[in-house]
Amino acid sequence: MVAGETSGDLLAGLLLDGLRKRWPQVQAGGIGGPNMAERGFEAWWPSEALAVRGYVEVLRHYRGILRIRNQLKARLLLERPQMFIGIDAPDFNLDLEAALKAQGIKTVHFICPSIWAWRADRVQKLQRSVDHVLCIFPFEPALLESHGIAATYVGHPLASVIPLQPDRQAARLKLGLSPDDKVVALLPGSRQSEVQYLASRFFEAAALIRKAQPAIKFIVxxxxxxxxxxxxxxxxxxxxxxxxxxxxxxHTALAACDVTLIASGTATLEAALYKRPMVIAYNMNWMSWHIMRRKQLQPWVGLPNILCRDFVVPELLQDAATPRALADAVLQWLQAAPEKIAAVQQRFTTLHTELRRDTATLATDAIQKILQA
Incomplete structure (x- = not known):
């Protein structure tokens, strides 16, 4: 297995629970993080080694990442595991999967690359690389199958882990916050490149928010x-x-907060599952940004907006993500009428219900069929 960042490590940990329930003696190794390690996964490299986003940022780390992939490929071709499961990280995993599949090793990709949002050209790479795709959104299998790629909708594993009605008071008690506090969660990302480009903007925005509301509490x-x-x-x-x-x-921070200022990525879906109003932001190297913009297929970037097919929450991207604009957008949520907050929470509750499935069982059912094929 390979999981290349914090969100992938979390998803892989949930999948490992299902694998161990069905096959208690299963042995798993590769690239992973602490959630996977807690479940007995043998990490030959840490997931942080692959946690790079953006074209220019990847180029800076290209030699090191390529060295890891070549060493991992050589080891897997020598040991010939029954299956390789790539958890997201398509830039790393798809080429590796293609090489393994060509040598007769069964390959599964968990989380369909966002070909419906950008980089539709990855469809051809998927065809070459995988025996099966485990999809976390309900519209994906039909899209993949129209291109001859076998796929199964397994729901989003986080939708089963996160309760439909999060306990805000328990989360606040755990963090030493009072029920009456106004709380903003700042989530500038889990990659070094995200922190480089976003964290200072988030903190400057927080300083502006505090000037407007001095009693505000921030959690990061x-x-x-x-x-x-x-x-x-x-x-x-x-x-x-x-x-x-x-x-x-x-998760505790998202359960406890009133609003979150959050980097675009998987964490935005987690915030939606916690029914939290949010401001989605992103900033990256300007060259990476212009390359990605040309490949974008939809008007939305944040997962909650993509899945709801509407700008349910604001997105402030690249040059628009100024501290002042971020602060103003957060303050609008903090000052919003209760019915506006309730409407967003209802949209997210509906989304949560659509994504909630027995992911571990559905995924292992699909994996078992592939192993027996």
Whole structure:
């Protein structure tokens, strides 16, 4: 298995639960993070080694990533596992899967690449690379099957883990927050490149929000490798007090907050499943941004908006993601009428219900059929 970042590590951990339930003696190794390690996964490299986003950023790390992939491919071709499962990370996994499949190793890709949002050319690569795709959104299997790619809708595993009615008070108690506090969760991403381009903007926006509402509380979940850097950036922005940087705990932060300012990515779907109003932001190297914009197929970037097919929550991207604009968008949610908040929460509840399936069982059912084919 290969999971290349924090969200992939979480999804892989949930899948490993299903695999171990069906096959208690299963052995799994490859590239992964702490959630996978807790389930007995043998990480030959940490998932952080692949946590790079954007064309220019990938080029800077290209040699190191290519070296890892070549070493992993050589090991897998020698050991010949019964199956390889790539968890997202298509730029790394699809080429690896193609090489393994060509040598007779069964390959599964968990999470369909977003060919419906951008980079439709990946369909041809998927055809060459995988025996089966486990899809987390209900419209994906028909799209893939129209291109001759076998696929199964398994639901989104997070939709079963996150309760339909999150317990905000319990989350606040865990973080030492009172029921009456106004709380904003800042989630600038789990990759170093995201922190580089987004975190200072988020902290500057937080400082502006505090000027408007001095009693506001900020919470920032941080992966361990980035915690010290975020602490330094927060201090530089004058946010030493009234701000908690949490060791991970992104779900607790989302359950506890009133609003989240959040980097575009899987975390935005998690925020929607927690029924939280949000402001989605992203900023990256300008060249990467212009390349990606040319490949974009839909008007939305954030997953909640894509799935609802509407701008349910605001998106502030690249040059639009100024601290002032981010602060104003968050303040609009904090000052919004209760019925506006309720309407967004209802949209997200409907989405949650659509995505909620017994993912582990459906995924292992599909995997079992592939192994027996």
């Amino acid at each position: 979940p941080a992966v361990p490798a980035l915690k010290a850097r975020l602490e330094q950036m927060a201090l530089a922005s004058g946010l030493g007090d009234g701000l908690q940087i949490l060791p991970s705990q992104s």
